[in-house]
Structure formats: structure tokens, C-alpha cells
Amino acid sequence: MIMQRCRVFFHTMKVEMYFNLHYQTKEQLIRAMKKYISYYNFERIRHTLKGKTPM
Secondary structure, rough: OOHHHHHHHHHHHHHHHHHHOOOOEEEEHHHHHHHHHHHHHHHOOOOHOEEOOOO
């Protein structure tokens, strides 16, 4: 169950974050990933929460 959730998260991150984007350095990629994880955890609207954000 946990592995499935991880797969879903990384698939979603790939689709939403990497589509048509190119990063020049590893640091840019890491910074973008941290920003996306924060967005995903605190701001992204969830259907399972009836359109609310997690926090």
C-alpha cells in the first residue's frame, strides 16, 4: 500500500513538474522538487478531501 502511494506521488510529480521543463543544473532541479513537494503537501487541492487542501 505504501509503495503504491509512493508510485502515485512520483508519477504525479513527473507529470505536473517535468512536462516541457528543462533544468540547467542539479541544484535547480532539487530546488524545484522541494518547492513542488511543499505545494503537493500543503496547497494542492485533493479530490479525496472533497476539493480541500490537506492543511
